[in-house]
Amino acid sequence: MFNFDFVKPSSIADAVAAMAQTGAQALSGGQTLTPTMKQRLASPSVLVSLTGIAEMKGVCLGADGLSIGGATTHATVAAEAGAYYPALADLAANIGDPMVRNRGTIGGSVANNDPAACYPSAVLASGATVVTNKRKIAADDYFVGMFSTALDEGEFITGVTFPVPEKAAYVKFNQPASRFALTGVFVAKYASGVRVAVTGASNNGVFRWAEAEAALSANFSASAVEGLTVSAADLITDLHGTAAYRANLVKVLTKRAVAGAK
Amino acid sequence: MTKVTMTVNGKSVSAEVEGRTLLSAFLREGLALTGTHIGCDTTQCGACTVHVDGKAVKSCAVFALDVEGADVRTIEGMANADGSLSVIQQSFQDHHGLQCGFCTPGMVMASAALLADNPKPTEAEVRHHLEGNICRCTGYHNIVKAVLAASGQDVPAVAAE
Numbered sequence: 001m002f003n004f005d006f007v008k009p010s011s012i013a014d015a016v017a018a019m020a021q022t023g024a025q026a027l028s029g030g031q032t033l034t035p036t037m038k039q040r041l042a043s044p045s046v047l048v049s050l051t052g053i054a055e056m057k058g059v060c061l062g063a064d065g066l067s068i069g070g071a072t073t074h075a076t077v078a079a080e081a082g083a084y085y086p087a088l089a090d091l092a093a094n095i096g097d098p099m100v101r102n103r104g105t106i107g108g109s110v111a112n113n114d115p116a117a118c119y120p121s122a123v124l125a126s127g128a129t130v131v132t133n134k135r136k137i138a139a140d141d142y143f144v145g146m147f148s149t150a151l152d153e154g155e156f157i158t159g160v161t162f163p164v165p166e167k168a169a170y171v172k173f174n175q176p177a178s179r180f181a182l183t184g185v186f187v188a189k190y191a192s193g194v195r196v197a198v199t200g201a202s203n204n205g206v207f208r209w210a211e212a213e214a215a216l217s218a219n220f221s222a223s224a225v226e227g228l229t230v231s232a233a234d235l236i237t238d239l240h241g242t243a244a245y246r247a248n249l250v251k252v253l254t255k256r257a258v259a260g261a262k
Numbered sequence: 263m264t265k266v267t268m269t270v271n272g273k274s275v276s277a278e279v280e281g282r283t284l285l286s287a288f289l290r291e292g293l294a295l296t297g298t299h300i301g302c303d304t305t306q307c308g309a310c311t312v313h314v315d316g317k318a319v320k321s322c323a324v325f326a327l328d329v330e331g332a333d334v335r336t337i338e339g340m341a342n343a344d345g346s347l348s349v350i351q352q353s354f355q356d357h358h359g360l361q362c363g364f365c366t367p368g369m370v371m372a373s374a375a376l377l378a379d380n381p382k383p384t385e386a387e388v389r390h391h392l393e394g395n396i397c398r399c400t401g402y403h404n405i406v407k408a409v410l411a412a413s414g415q416d417v418p419a420v421a422a423e
Contacts, residue, residue, distance in 0.1 A: 001282050002282070003280050003281055003282045004281045004282060005281055006264065006281035006325060006327040006328070008327065008328065008330070027325075027328075030323055030324065030325070030328070031305060031320075031323055034284075034305065034322075034323040034324075034325070035304050035305050035323065037282075038303065038304070047281060047325075049325075049327075049328050051328060075317070096394065097308070097393045097394025097395075098318055098372065098375065098376070098391055098393075098394060099308060099311055099318050099319050099320045099372070099394050100305070100320070100394060102314075102317040102318060102319050103319050103320075103323065103324065177306075178306075179393065179394075
């Protein structure tokens with residue numbers, strides 16, 4: 001990989017200053033960015049590690065919901081979020097493998113917005129708020145498309161706040177080599193209605209399945225989505241599965257998530 | 263070049279490194295600790311697994327400067343003080359948990375992290391925990407046996423045998 005200057009600020013204020021430099025790139029756990037840089041698909045001139053900022057770490061229940069610092073690892077979320085939001089802790093506990101979970105962070109995952117990553121589905125299904133060094137962004141406004149988000153240049157995620165649902169579940173069909181979701185569905189039931197977010201399936205990244213949300217809001221049972229179909233039009237076809245295969249998985253996994261929600 | 267200081271296998275070490283110097287390269291090329299293997303270099307195979315502040319990580323996906331001040335443990339730090347093999351290492355030998363041996367350092371480090379958190383894992387827990395460590399000889403059954411034996415549990419007959 002090309003060389004760069006490495007800086008590791010210890011406060012958000014110092015990170016903002018470091019990120020203002022030309023060619024600066026935020027680094028969180030580095031489980032995606034480091035391999036990407038080895039392939040020279042990214043070549044920042046300044047790499048700003050966010051993992052030394054104490055105010056960006058931790059899990060905390062507040063009035064707006066469960067707030068998780070952007071630099072909190074998947075392992076920490078798996079260990080500490082379970083008492084408040086079991087489905088979210090379960091999702092975190094099954095990302096990648098133990099070594100990835102010890103380094104990878106929620107902020108890094110949500111900022112990268114890999115179309116097959118797990119976390120974006122939880123953020124979107126929970127109607128969570130993405131908190132940055134500049135502003136708060138509603139999940140519905142945050143995910144713009146595959147690897148694309150509402151984040152501006154120099155903007156980084158300091159935390160994510162999740163409204164805690166009555167019940168929820170995340171079910172993914174693993175791609176066994178990469179351990180990403182071939183398709184994954186997060187279902188979250190709130191007093192205001194049910195939200196269903198799908199990852200791994202669409203050419204446009206994570207999306208909400210509106211028909212299932214309406215059906216499940218009226219009747220929260222797996223049978224409620226039985227009569228629905230998912231259009232394969234914008235779904236991913238690759239060597240692991242066709243668009244039609246993924247469309248079927250969306251429905252199957254939604255039913256499993258509803259049945260397993262707690 | 264920037265100076266980095268960390269503790270590796272109980273000894274304080276420091277060196278001048280580039281921003282792009284990976285922890286794996288620092289250990290192997292800087293400290294000549296070549297027991298940490300580079301298998302894929304794409305963060306998938308787990309052969310480069312070491313412990314940073316007690317947590318298993320893939321050292322090919324961590325920059326040396328990002329673990330400034332950390333306590334790092336590698337396979338060279340796993341043997342007992344008298345040079346004899348640790349319980350986990352001995353168990354890998356006893357149960358033929360290695361064939362070519364390339365993945366073994368990562369397997370041992372990942373297994374040690376598991377047993378530190380979960381001293382009596384089930385077979386399913388061992389397999390789940392080792393998902394990030396690839397054995398290209400496909401010697402998984404004996405690796406799982408070795409980990410279970412190292413935890414002091416009976417080694418079950420494995421279904422594939």
